[in-house]
Amino acid sequence: MRLRARSKTQSSRLEAKFALYWRGLGGPELQREFIFHPERKWRADLTQVESRTIIKIEGGIFVAGGGRHNRVAGFIADAEKYMEAFLAGWNVVRLSAPQITAPDIARLIHRMNAASAAQP
Numbered sequence: 102m103r104l105r106a107r108s109k110t111q112s113s114r115l116e117a118k119f120a121l122y123w124r125g126l127g128g129p130e131l132q133r134e135f136i137f138h139p140e141r142k143w144r145a146d147l148t149q150v151e152s153r154t155i156i157k158i159e160g161g162i163f164v165a166g167g168g169r170h171n172r173v174a175g176f177i178a179d180a181e182k183y184m185e186a187f188l189a190g191w192n193v194v195r196l197s198a199p200q201i202t203a204p205d206i207a208r209l210i211h212r213m214n215a216a217s218a219a220q221p
Contacts, residue, residue, distance in 0.1 A: 115196075116158050116160070119156075128213075129151065129152075129213060129214065130149070131147045131149055132148045133148075134146070135150070137155060137189065149213050149217075151217040152217045153192060154213055154216070155191050156196065157195045159198075192216070
């Protein structure tokens, strides 16, 4: 059996699972495809603006042959993007499939709510 180079289904399933937990646990509003860098026009999968948190759902990490993000050039580009996000004051949270659980999502929500409350 041959695997596709990129599995959109896996990412969609992970995002749906994340969204189900997020809503069920009362997570704050998230924005999709938020542009967090004014010059490079980089977008974040999910962003919680008040806590300045970017959430990246890492789908396709087990794709045979490696997906775009697992190849050297893609990995380097992602590292640059995450570093620039951090330097601009964003928290970057990368989640893989095993981390998309109710306890882990509850911990994220708790931390984001605390960070939002601390903002002036």
